[in-house]
Amino acid sequence: MNEAVVLTPERILEVTxxxxxxxxxxxxxxxxxxxxxxxxxxxVYRHFPSKASxxxxxxxxxxxxxxxxxxxxAEDAAGPAPERLDRWLRTLFAxxxxxxxxxxxxxxxxxTLAREACAAVKCHKDGLIDQMSAILVxxxxxxxxSVTDTKATARAxxxxxxxxxxxxxxDEWKDADLPARVDATLALLLRGLQA
Amino acid sequence: MNEAVVLTPERILEVTxxxxxxxxxxxxxxxxxxxxxxxxxxxVYRHFPSKASxxxxxxxxxxxxxxxxxxxxAEDAAGPAPERLDRWLRTLFAxxxxxxxxxxxxxxxxxTLAREACAAVKCHKDGLIDQMSAILVxxxxxxxxSVTDTKATARAxxxxxxxxxxxxxxDEWKDADLPARVDATLALLLRGLQA
Numbered sequence: 396m397n398e399a400v401v402l403t404p405e406r407i408l409e410v411t412x413x414x415x416x417x418x419x420x421x422x423x424x425x426x427x428x429x430x431x432x433x434x435x436x437x438x439v440y441r442h443f444p445s446k447a448s449x450x451x452x453x454x455x456x457x458x459x460x461x462x463x464x465x466x467x468x469a470e471d472a473a474g475p476a477p478e479r480l481d482r483w484l485r486t487l488f489a490x491x492x493x494x495x496x497x498x499x500x501x502x503x504x505x506x507t508l509a510r511e512a513c514a515a516v517k518c519h520k521d522g523l524i525d526q527m528s529a530i531l532v533x534x535x536x537x538x539x540x541s542v543t544d545t546k547a548t549a550r551a552x553x554x555x556x557x558x559x560x561x562x563x564x565x566d567e568w569k570d571a572d573l574p575a576r577v578d579a580t581l582a583l584l585l586r587g588l589q590a
Numbered sequence: 591m592n593e594a595v596v597l598t599p600e601r602i603l604e605v606t607x608x609x610x611x612x613x614x615x616x617x618x619x620x621x622x623x624x625x626x627x628x629x630x631x632x633x634v635y636r637h638f639p640s641k642a643s644x645x646x647x648x649x650x651x652x653x654x655x656x657x658x659x660x661x662x663x664a665e666d667a668a669g670p671a672p673e674r675l676d677r678w679l680r681t682l683f684a685x686x687x688x689x690x691x692x693x694x695x696x697x698x699x700x701x702t703l704a705r706e707a708c709a710a711v712k713c714h715k716d717g718l719i720d721q722m723s724a725i726l727v728x729x730x731x732x733x734x735x736s737v738t739d740t741k742a743t744a745r746a747x748x749x750x751x752x753x754x755x756x757x758x759x760x761d762e763w764k765d766a767d768l769p770a771r772v773d774a775t776l777a778l779l780l781r782g783l784q785a
Contacts, residue, residue: 544774547770547774548774548778550771550774551771551774551775551777551778552778554753554754554771554774554775555750555751555753555775555778555779556750557752557753557759558749558750558752558753558756559749561753561758561759563756563758563759564752564756564758575742576745576746576749579739579742579743579745579746579749580746580749580750582746583743583746583747583750583779583782583783584750584778584779584782585782586781586782586783587778587779587780587781587782587783588778588781588782
């Protein structure tokens, strides 16, 4: 092993993503990952006891990278809630759109991994709903939103914006009229929240 | 040919649907349709000059059956617009959901045919947006809706309800919490339209 680099789970996941990008999901093996790290595959298994657990960890890491910037917006309770909710949603849409446009093949790989890791995906989605709920609660406190059930409303917003963040609609994200459609939908939803 | 039944395009389409249901899309041929009608395949070609035109007509017929009940709601200008819009949307969701739940295989067949008939589908979608626009216009006249661009808003409502009518989400339509999610989304959207 390269002595200069300590074998952390994070390092393994980084290299696993490279390997997936190079060989594709169907062909990439733990041995390929170990070889790329210049370690024995036993060293990889010490951190990830099975190929399945490694795949799940890659999916989780991908979801967390989408999650991070969103959480920042949700937790920044200082700003006016409508502007924050609008920014939060647009950040979510952009994150998905960039991933599918920049590297469609890796997007498909991550989608497949995410489908296997359904517990992690559910947790990710619940987390997103919680973040939106927090913004809604702030908006109610600020007197700008009128919402009775914040959780159900957050979920309704998530559902009502599926076309812009759900991977089943990825083919439609390159449409020239997408920005106008996002604007119209967000305007309608924010109006529905107004106190 | 059975002398008692006149060979109309409608009769051919009816039998074509039976044949598709029996043999599946991949195997069904125009000869099968002719045989089921007890006519020569030339008689079928007189009405539909190619297999493609027959397939397109089946797709259009399917779309029209979804369209009919919706148009009635849209054109019944007497009722209060919010109730009509709510009913229109729920009728659309139910039409899609029933089709996929009652006969998933035929739903897939129709979807494939619809994908081929993209001009007909675009026309169908534009028609749905127009119907919603008409309800929005009525609502503005009734003083219950505040909408500046009715067409863009109708499209936003269509987009915001994709999860409940777009076939890409068909797998989610059996979820136990679907009715509650529909209610929450429609409540939010109708609130966004309120004058």
